Amino acid sequence: MASYRFQLFLNISFFLILAIGQSSIAAANDDRKASVVFAYIVYMGSAPEGEYLATSRQRTMLQKVIRGSSVEESMIRSYRRSLNGFAAKLTEEEVEELANMKGVVSIIPNRIYHPRTTRSWDFMGFSNTVRRNPTVESNVIIGVIDSGIWPELPSFSDKGFGPPPKKWKGVCRGGKNFTCNNKVIGARFYKSVPSGDESARDNSGHGTHTASTAAGNVVKDVSFFGLAQGTARGGVPSARIAAYKVCHKKGCESVDILAAFDDAIADGVDILSVSLGSAESTEFFDDVIAIGSFHAMEKGILTLNSAGNNGVAGPLGVESVAPWMVAVAASTTDRRLSTKVVLGNGKTLNGFSVNPDTFNGKKLPLLYGREVSSICSEDDARLCSESCVDSKLVKGKIVLCDNSGSDSVVYSAGAAGSIVLDDLPVSFITPLPSPGLNARDYDLLLSYKNSTKNPVAEILRSESIKESYSPVVAQFSSLGPNFIAPDILKPDITAPGAEILAAYSPISSPSGSPVDKRRVKYSILSGTSMSCPHVAGIAAYVKTFHPDWSPSAIKSALMTTAWAMDRTKNPDGEISYGSGHVNPVRAIVPGLVYETSKEDYIKLMCSLGYTQDNIKQISGEISACPVKSKNVPARDMNYPSLAASVPTVKSFTVSFRRTVKNVGLPNSIYRVQISPNPKLKVEVVPKVLTFKALKETKTFTVTVSGGGLSAKSMESTTLVWSDGTHIVRSPIVVHTYPSIKSS
Template sequence: MAAGTAAGVAPGAHLAMYKVCTGKGCSDSTVLAGLDAAIKDGVDVISLSLGGNATFRYDHDPIAIGAFSAVAKGITVVCAAGNNGPRPASVVNDAPWLITVAASSVDRSLLAEVQLDDKGVSVAVAGEAINKQVTNSSTLFPVLYSDERRNCIYRGEERNAVAGKIVICEAVDNLLPYNTSEKSILRDIKGAGAAGVLLINTKADGYTTVLYDYGSDVVQLTAADGARVTKYASSSSATAVGRFIGHRTTVLGVRPSPTVASFSSRGPNTITPGVFKPDVLAPGLNILAAYPPKTLFGAGPFDVLSGTSMSAPHISGVVALVKSAHPGWSPAAIKSAIMTTSDAVDRSGGPILDEQRRNADANATGAGHVNPARAADPGLVYDLGAADYAGYICALLGEAALAVIARDSSLSCAKLPKTPEAELNYPAITVPLQPAPFTVRRTVTNVGPAAVTYTAEVLAPKSLTVRVSPGTLVFTKAGEKKTFSVTVSSQGGDVLARRQLELGVREACRHKPDHCRRRASSAGTVIDA
């Protein structure tokens, strides 16, 4: 399954690994010690697939504290956004000096087909499965399904009913990475003599199927396909039978893709709503991953894993590529390059969809889906340094918090200008929706051709008034900086615009006309230039 050549995003990179967790968890002290060790060793990028609490203040968050020191020394820190989606405001690792990565699907499906028959009427369903073992496809088994017993839990004498049958049931949880409860439940069903199981996603998971090796003759179905199967099974007579179709294969070019995975944590950022999170979307669903030879959860050398713990390393690889092309760029410049060159559309040119096949908003996608081929040539970057982040911390939390986070006596609120959230030179802009005009400023640095012109184009609902000043930025040399302002006011007359406002600033320049994109957010107005 998933045959081919396995390679990392940056296969020429050297890896150093730091153990900060055990089977009992990850203590704050070991996370900080691991970060300090990586800093001392002089790494270029830290990939941190760990997450804390979405309500942690930065001065109480060991990842935010340790990562600040890394970023201050020029090390880019990439973190998982969390696996608590699709719940709103569930994103973690939301400090602005981190790259916070959400999880998407890829265009690969591990196909496993099932056919149900009843008196000559049949329905075929294409599900997925990792395990290639399958019962002879000509063998027919009775189908067991009950609307009253939708879940897969059969106890006591109830287990006798499953023997020799294909059991159709709904998952009892959303199959977060490393969750083994579903596996034990299915083991019980198979142990009671079931011929196989059709495991249906929960409604919350929708079209996101997190694959596990549940053993032979277990096929996982999306919620939509599961609804077809259960409707058929409910309306069929007692003679309904099913069979597993023996041909299983890896299908490439699946559409729509990429889509946002159901488990991927969503914004808005609860600690600092003015700093939009997550930052970017990257592959994190059913990823072919290198795996240790033997662990509590299985054996390597490869496994199929899901989570923002898979998507974060993809971005870390892109960071390594950008860093190798531009060794002098700061972590903020590298993050800006990845965000502003991301794709706002899927492979078919349509909007990126979520797990329910609805248009995904920026709370799910961040700036968009990473485009590694373009990330090294963004044209403009929004740069920040340790002092800029320190001024932001001063405005947000004060001197005591800065001392905890920065651990640098040279950074003091008394010596630094206090930077409000809206004025932090971030690649995404969030503004309040209000009748009074609200103005923010951004400074961009030219990292493209020496002589180049950028012109802003605004796409906004009629209920908004948006002004960009100046509307055109003319650069004459590399490294030159220019500042522009964006002023937004809302008349509040459009109910739909209130619920999900869509506003974009599109860059149009002579040498990069494809740098145009749109952004949307249900939590406010997002401008991603």
């Protein structure tokens, strides 16, 4: 049985498993009654000139296949502003008939995507007094595709804001009792199946948290019941927010996500923050986030996407793999919440949890899960599984559980607290005091209990402690490499994503447990959902200084100026953190940038073996692969990082061709440096790049040789171009991980 704390991590730290989001719906008319219909996206490519004509044609196409049934009953929504297509409830026969119609690019089954759920900005050296241009910043619009927003919170007050930028073409369709303002300038909600949740208001807290992290106002003296007290603010406090609610209690449907992209692009957002994903990487043409973000890229909009919470031990790998998006991993800051457990013998154990409560110096009796159940097997009882905790035995006591998700069960039974086995060193909010201990300390706790006649313990209130070895990639953050395109390194970058304090929905339980009746306006969450909006805010910050930069130029600036991560503290290396830890202050002055165009991405897909139809499923247009493009390695795409999949054990020589544009000083000379790795030989030609003007480009080639790599292993080094003022750093990674196709 799945444990509650694990479910809490899924819902609040935001790693959830992809499910096909199709509950069968009985057909409503006589012709279709005997069939079962499901939701599908009928994708027809880029938006045509007229919205009305697009809708009219879509309805005509649908009417032809449903034959006399109601179009209104079948059609879920129309995509007509930035994309062309529609979502509808269809039988298998109707899907087959539509697929053969002229103009239909692809038909995609509806899927359920899920969210991947203060001090962080100062930790990055990005203080509130950093150089800014508030007037320019107020013209930047960040679109947040998530679970909605709570606009009345101080983080979203429009005090001091003027009217929305003239470029804004969106609306405020937030539903009943929802009002936008000059800070939250737009809101829309999407729900494929009508329900009582017809509003852009955030019922879960996730969207409010991510929006305030990206662009929330400066709000002083906030905390979670006194914990993590400080000033909450977003990366660009003067920027505007447009909220697109696609997530509800059961998840986020792909038909709605694509609709949000369709609207956001046409509304005029500058940056898109999308802290959602499936459970594993999928082909670009099967992923609505990849499709939507490709269309956003065409319109000059950069999409930031959470890398996923599959964890260091997860077999599925990083989920966000499309090269036109920024895939953001999660890492720690120098502040960590610790919850101590004081045993009756005076020994103190350090646990992980967000616990604002105190026992006031009182030690309470300890009971093991298997001692508090008479109806369950010993294994289930030790886990404190549902219905296995006898409320008569645990009231006022502390229960020890081998399951790190039993908090809600124990709380409902009336226990005063629980102590759980949990090797994930991240603090989560639980409905009752419930620190997690690693295996070593948990064994010490059990040993004390089993050797003591009347074992007791006290759970202390959590305290903030200084973490000297941060940043470290969080254990829940998904690892690369990129299983779809192994020669493109993913994730791209890492940012703070552990124990982040930000705004929250005041009607949602902070622990995610239905039995938790507490309500707050600011809460502490963890996940790549939290790291993604950090980088979205920084991307918007870069755009305020360089409004004419392309999405790939902004992405390059973020990646090449990132802090180098300490490999000794991050043993998985670049496949866990990409180019490094985002550095906001340096990102606005990168010196050189690697730019990629739509044509470059199409050439990449050709080199991956994508057919013309596959590419059309993404771009919406017929794009012929250039002659011999399939023979051009994917690693030659002009990406800011350099990666190559090489043979196991055998010797190898791989080359990379790159072009950089000068955005630093008009007259500058950059010299190359390679960090030493005895297992790799690296040659760069030329070794010096001389620029005489801004926007001038130079091309160079990197050749890497080595051998003897075992299966599923990697080696890396670093390429640096420097003119003495700017440091342009790119990781070089060779690995033996296979692609999905080859495995």
